[in-house]
Each structure stands twice: as structure tokens, then as C-alpha cells.
Amino acid sequence: MKKPKLTAFIVAASLIAMLSAAACSSSDPEALDVPVAIESGVMDPRTIKVKQGDMVTLKILADDGGEFHLHTYDIEADIPAARETDFYFVADATGRFKITYHPTAEYEHDEDDPHGGIFESEALAHGESFVFEVDRHLAGKTIPFHSHLRPALNGSFIVSQAAGQTGSVAIEYTDEGAKPHKVNVGPGTVITWVNNSSISQTVISGLHADMAMSEHDEEIEIGLLEVQPR
Numbered sequence: 001m002k003k004p005k006l007t008a009f010i011v012a013a014s015l016i017a018m019l020s021a022a023a024c025s026s027s028d029p030e031a032l033d034v035p036v037a038i039e040s041g042v043m044d045p046r047t048i049k050v051k052q053g054d055m056v057t058l059k060i061l062a063d064d065g066g067e068f069h070l071h072t073y074d075i076e077a078d079i080p081a082a083r084e085t086d087f088y089f090v091a092d093a094t095g096r097f098k099i100t101y102h103p104t105a106e107y108e109h110d111e112d113d114p115h116g117g118i119f120e121s122e123a124l125a126h127g128e129s130f131v132f133e134v135d136r137h138l139a140g141k142t143i144p145f146h147s148h149l150r151p152a153l154n155g156s157f158i159v160s161q162a163a164g165q166t167g168s169v170a171i172e173y174t175d176e177g178a179k180p181h182k183v184n185v186g187p188g189t190v191i192t193w194v195n196n197s198s199i200s201q202t203v204i205s206g207l208h209a210d211m212a213m214s215e216h217d218e219e220i221e222i223g224l225l226e227v228q229p230r
Contacts, residue, residue, distance in 0.1 A: 027051075027230065028053075029051070029052075029053030029054050029055060029230070030051075030054050030055070031054075031055045031057075032050060032054050032055065032056050032057065033057050033059055034048055034050075034056060034057070034058050034059065035059045035061075036048070036058045036059060036060045036061070036087075037060075037061050037062075038060065038061070038062035038063065038064075038066075038068075038079070038101060038222060039062070039063045040063065041064075041101065041103070041220055041222060042222065043099065043101075043222040043223035045223070046223050046224070047223060047224045047225075047226050048099075048223065048224070048225045048226065049226045049228065050091045050225070050226070050227055050228070051091065051227065051228050051229070051230045052091055052092070052093075052094050052227055052228065052229055052230045053090070053091060053092070053230055054090070054091045054227075055088075055090050055091075056088070056089055056090070056091055057086050057087065057088045058086070058087040058088075059084055059085075059086060060079050060084065060085045060086075060087050061082075061083075061084045061085075062079050062080075062081060062082075062101075063081060063082065063158065064081055064103055064142060064156075064158075065078070065079055065080045065081040065103075065142055066078075066079055066101045066102050066103040067079070067101065067102035068087060068099070068101060069099065069100045069101070069102065070087075070089065070097060070099055070225060071097055071098040071099070071100065072093065072095075072097045072098075073089055073093065073097060073225075075087075075089050080140060080141075081140070081141065081142040081158055082140060082142075082158060082160065082161065083140055083161070091225075091227045093227060094227045094228065094229050095226075095227060096224050096225070096226050096227075097224065097225045097226075097227070098221055098224060099221070099222055099223045099224060099225060100220060100221050100222065101220050101222045102220075103220065116204045116205055116206060117205060117206065118138070118143060118205035118206075119132045119145075119203065119204070119205050120202070120203070120204045120205065121193070121202050121203040121204070122202070123149070123200045123201070123202055124173075124193075124195040124200060124201050124202065124203070125195065125200050126195060126196065126197065126198065126199075126200075127194075127195065127196070128194075128195055129192050129193060129194045129195070130192070130193045130203045131190060131191070131192050131193075132190070132191050132193075132203075133188065133189070133190050133191075134157075134159055134185050134186070134187055134188060134189045134190075134191065135187065136187035136188070138159045138187070139159050139160065139161050139187050140159065140161050141158075141159050142156050142157070142158045142159075143156060143157055143158075143159065143205055144156040144205070144206060144207050145157075145178075145193075145203055145204060145205055145206075146204055146206070146207065147173065147201040147202050147203065147204070148202045148204055149199065149200060149201050149202055150197070150199070150201060152177060153173050153177060153178050153197070153201060154177075154178060154181075154207075155171065155177075155178040155180070155181040155182055155183075156181075156182050157169070157182070157183045157184070157185050157191065158182070158183070158184050158185070159185055159186065159187065160184060160185065160186040160187075167185070167186070167188075167189050167190075168189065168190045168191075168192065169183050169185055169189060169190070169191045169192070170191075170192050170194060171183070171191060171192070171193045171194070172193075172194050172196050173193060173194065173195045173196060173197045173201050174196050174197055175197045175198055178193075
């Protein structure tokens with residue numbers, strides 16, 4: 001007579017355990033902060049993994065400014081260089097979604113004339129140099145430069161937010177290109193361009209017209225968003 005009661009008890013206990021396990025395995029949507037680094041066109045982490053319904057804030061820190069684009073969700077944001085930026089979305093759709101980066105935004109700034117609006121040298125003969133001191137109002141910006149006479153001679157410098165960071169940097173023009181191509185500086189840093197190429201060159205802030213056109217449509221795939229069912 002006791003066996004049916006024992007069997008019923010075991011079945012009931014099993015059902016309770018199954019319901020408890022199911023309750024534990026499910027969870028409510030979470031508010032997530034996800035650090036994301038973009039350096040030299042590479043995103044870390046390469047794949048961002050969340051669950052459906054999560055409220056996600058990507059804390060993006062990029063060495064170069066640009067436009068961050070989450071495809072299918074079709075959300076975009078301009079990301080400044082060297083400054084953490086919040087990118088918020090709700091992970092409604094499940095699947096794997098492409099993330100791309102449009103690097104041209106790194107060259108946008110608030111000067112009236114982006115071509116030569118910050119500095120512009122006279123023509124420099126072989127061995128001549130041009131000197132520019134980085135003003136503190138440029139902090140947090142990435143400033144491109146080029147030679148009007150040879151677009152292949154181009155590069156950029158990233159200005160740190162740190163006050164009082166000074167020093168000197170030398171950039172050499174050769175027949176192959178600008179060396180170094182990219183440098184990090186602080187407000188007050190003195191940058192010297194030396195023309196060691198075989199012909200006269202100039203040093204002008206902004207993009208050469210040919211560079212601007214070729215960069216305009218460039219969009220680089222840097223990673224994926226993976227949204228798993230909850």
C-alpha cells in the first residue's frame with residue numbers, strides 16, 4: 001500500500017525538480033556593458049556574444065575615428081579617436097550580424113577649411129623642413145596631412161587628450177612615403193617634416209582630393225554580433 005504513495009511522491013519531486021531546472025535555465029534580459037577596442041582596423045573581441053532581449057551598450061574605444069555600423073539592425077554612430085563612446089541597442093533579432101567600420105570619419109573636424117585649414121607649408125625643396133606646434137584645441141582629434149605635389153606622401157597624427165604632454169616628433173618625406181606614417185602626440189608637441197624626397201613637396205593638413213574620393217566608399221568588416229536565443 002505504501003508503494004503507490006512513494007511512487008507518486010517520486011513523480012511529484014521529479015516534476016518539481018524539472019520545473020526548478022527550467023526556471024533556472026531561463027533568465028530575464030540583462031543590461032550589458034561590453035568593452036570594445038578597435039585598433040588598426042581590428043576589433044577586440046572579434047565576435048560580440050549576447051542573448052535575445054539583452055540591452056547592450058558597447059563601450060567603444062578606437063585608435064582612429066570612424067563610423068561604426070551594425071548591419072541588419074542598421075544602427076550607425078560616429079566614433080571619435082581615443083575617446084570611449086557608448087553604442088546602445090536592444091538585441092531583438094537572433095543570428096549573426098556583420099559589423100563594419102568606415103574610417104573616413106577620423107578626418108572630420110570642425111575647421112572651416114578641412115584642406116589646409118590647420119597648417120599649410122610653402123613648397124619645400126630637398127632637405128628643407130616645415131615645423132608645426134600642436135595646439136591644445138586639437139586634443140582628441142586625428143589630423144591627416146599630405147603633400148599636394150605627391151598624394152602618396154600622406155599620413156596622420158593623433159592628438160592625446162592629456163594636458164601638458166609635450167615633446168618633438170620628426171616625420172620624413174621620402175620617395176616611398178611619409179615615415180612614420182602615423183604618430184601619437186600631445187598638445188604642445190612640435191612636429192617637424194623633413195623633405196628627403198627627390199623633388200619639392202608640401203605639407204598640408206587634410207586629405208588630398210584623390211585620397212578623399214578613394215576613402216569615401218571604403219567600409220571595412222571588423223567583426224560580428226552574435227545574438228543567441230534566450
